Amino acid sequence: MPTLTINGMTVDVPPGTTILNAAKEVGVEIPHYCYHPKLSIAGNCRMCLVEVEKFPKLQTACSTVVADGMVVRTDTEKVSKAVTGVLELMLTSHPIDCPICDQAGECGLQNYYMKFGLHKSRYDLEDKVHKKKVQDIGGQIVLDAERCILCSRCVRFLAEVTKTQELHFFNRGNHSEISIFPGKPLANDYTGNLADICPVGALTSKDFRFKCRVWFLRMFDSICTGCSKGCNVDAHHKDDVLYRLKPRWNDAVNQAWMCDAGRLTYKAMNEARLLTPFLRDGGDRKIVSWGSLLPDVAFRLKAAADKGGPDRVAVIASPQSSNEELYLLRRFATEILGTKNLAFTHRVAGDGFADDFLIQADKNPNSRGARILGIPDGAAFDALVSKISGGGIDALLVFGGAIGALSEQETTALLAKVPLVVHVGTNEGPVSKAATAVLPSASVAERGGTFTNHAGRVQLFRMGFPARGKAKNPLEILVAMANRLGAGWGFAGEASVFRAIAETEAPFAGMSYESIGMFGQEVTCPKS
Numbered sequence: 146m147p148t149l150t151i152n153g154m155t156v157d158v159p160p161g162t163t164i165l166n167a168a169k170e171v172g173v174e175i176p177h178y179c180y181h182p183k184l185s186i187a188g189n190c191r192m193c194l195v196e197v198e199k200f201p202k203l204q205t206a207c208s209t210v211v212a213d214g215m216v217v218r219t220d221t222e223k224v225s226k227a228v229t230g231v232l233e234l235m236l237t238s239h240p241i242d243c244p245i246c247d248q249a250g251e252c253g254l255q256n257y258y259m260k261f262g263l264h265k266s267r268y269d270l271e272d273k274v275h276k277k278k279v280q281d282i283g284g285q286i287v288l289d290a291e292r293c294i295l296c297s298r299c300v301r302f303l304a305e306v307t308k309t310q311e312l313h314f315f316n317r318g319n320h321s322e323i324s325i326f327p328g329k330p331l332a333n334d335y336t337g338n339l340a341d342i343c344p345v346g347a348l349t350s351k352d353f354r355f356k357c358r359v360w361f362l363r364m365f366d367s368i369c370t371g372c373s374k375g376c377n378v379d380a381h382h383k384d385d386v387l388y389r390l391k392p393r394w395n396d397a398v399n400q401a402w403m404c405d406a407g408r409l410t411y412k413a414m415n416e417a418r419l420l421t422p423f424l425r426d427g428g429d430r431k432i433v434s435w436g437s438l439l440p441d442v443a444f445r446l447k448a449a450a451d452k453g454g455p456d457r458v459a460v461i462a463s464p465q466s467s468n469e470e471l472y473l474l475r476r477f478a479t480e481i482l483g484t485k486n487l488a489f490t491h492r493v494a495g496d497g498f499a500d501d502f503l504i505q506a507d508k509n510p511n512s513r514g515a516r517i518l519g520i521p522d523g524a525a526f527d528a529l530v531s532k533i534s535g536g537g538i539d540a541l542l543v544f545g546g547a548i549g550a551l552s553e554q555e556t557t558a559l560l561a562k563v564p565l566v567v568h569v570g571t572n573e574g575p576v577s578k579a580a581t582a583v584l585p586s587a588s589v590a591e592r593g594g595t596f597t598n599h600a601g602r603v604q605l606f607r608m609g610f611p612a613r614g615k616a617k618n619p620l621e622i623l624v625a626m627a628n629r630l631g632a633g634w635g636f637a638g639e640a641s642v643f644r645a646i647a648e649t650e651a652p653f654a655g656m657s658y659e660s661i662g663m664f665g666q667e668v669t670c671p672k673s
């Protein structure tokens with residue numbers, strides 16, 4: 146292992162490490178723009194210049210591999226003058242729209258200017274080179290060519306990750322600019338990542354632009370619910386409003402990326418939410434309190450099972466539910482109601498498109514978890530729907546906003562065959578419209594738990610903020626209903642439910658929230 150010193154500190158690093166990454170090991174920040182850990186090295190922005198003993202000229206830290214005995218300094222006057230000079234050059238033609246720029250608060254130019262620049266501009270306003278602003282170049286992206294510092298991250302992303310190559314450099318020298326070919330907009334499913342990797346405000350998100358200043362946002366770890374890949378995300382919110390999702394790095398799942406469809410899944414957590422519990426009285430909805438609704442619903446479900454036999458009650462689960470919720474729901478169905486009529490239905494979104502990168506055909510985060518926990522889908526679900534439509538079910542508990550691929554009309558017709566439909570869900574939809582009782586549930590941002598992705602990786606998502614309106618955590622709903630019927634469940638929070646899963650469900654044996662950690666842990670069972 147080569148040993149080198151950086152600003153007088155000694156560090157051992159694996160062979161092949163660059164100075165920039167070796168510096169991180171000893172807590173030294175080297176400013177950089179064009180370097181991105183998931184892209185090839187371009188070495189074109191010159192921000193990362195450092196002094197290396199015995200080298201006549203300053204070296205770029207992102208592209209210089211360490212050698213044993215190397216002596217590197219990042220804190221000399223020569224380095225600071227060079228970095229300030231590079232920034233000054235970049236800012237010569239940068240537009241002066243900083244106060245209104247939609248990248249304010251997370252712009253690499255602003256941040257490095259405050260840390261390393263602080264120079265007086267020697268450039269005349271009239272001499273600035275003007276380029277096209279606010280161009281819709283397709284996908285989720287707006288391009289402001291004037292703000293671009295020509296780092297080529299976007300070009301490399303489109304060449305190396307999506308391999309679609311829509312953006313190129315045009316013209317020379319001061320007039321060099323980034324653009325698409327005329328009439329050939331961005332055409333891939335991952336365009337949102339361009340706004341994340343552009344170090345300045347040249348490529349920004351159409352969806353997020355001017356919605357909220359980033360310094361008002363807080364973030365928490367979450368998992369995208371848009372498909373069974375389970376991309377790790379940071380969810381950004383202000384109070385109980387979500388503003389955007391950004392990929393959180395996990396080399397075992399999504400590397401540093403996420404797809405465009407997944408990025409927009411946050412909207413459903415803001416819009417058309419079910420916020421109060423209610424009962425349908427004739428055609429009208431009557432708002433009721435949780436205190437009266439929970440025992441009422443629990444007793445009515447149980448009474449149906451006692452009266453007609455457990456085969457006349459059924460439970461439809463959702464692969465949008467967490468492992469913890471599915472585990473308790475299965476126990477509620479089989480132990481408390483005593484029924485075998487339990488199956489799950491897929492949320493259907495789009496045409497089931499998949500690619501060989503991230504996007505999966507199954508648009509649910511936890512189908513694998515549901516199956517591992519013993520809840521079937523497919524033929525079992527079809528059989529349950531036939532039973533319902535044949536009038537064989539008196540009481541039905543439904544999690545999730547839709548019944549598989551059924552249209553709203555078909556759902557209404559199906560649910561009309563059941564005297565008592567109890568719905569636990571987050572959004573207004575065909576099921577809530579037809580249900581007898583609606584129990585509003587916390588969204589994925591408002592509760593915690595685990596999902597098992599398509600590859601069997603169990604991943605944690607965390608509660609970001611309290612549930613909107615009067616919505617409740619579905620675990621709380623299940624425990625309250627079960628205990629009203631004498632179950633005596635002592636679960637307090639999702640971690641305690643997961644402990645029970647790890648103790649009783651073989652594929653999860655030995656797992657805990659601690660062992661799952663930031664990056665997830667795989668279940669120990671063959672693909673199901």
Ligand code: SF4
Nearest residue numbers: 293294296297299343
């Ligand atoms: S648009 Fe952004 S990412 Fe692309 S070259 Fe310019 S500054 Fe770099």
Ligand code: SF4
Nearest residue numbers: 369371372376404407
């Ligand atoms: S690939 Fe799937 S999990 Fe990942 S961001 Fe897209 S929809 Fe979400």
Ligand code: FES
Nearest residue numbers: 177179190191207
């Ligand atoms: S980060 Fe090293 S040259 Fe750009």
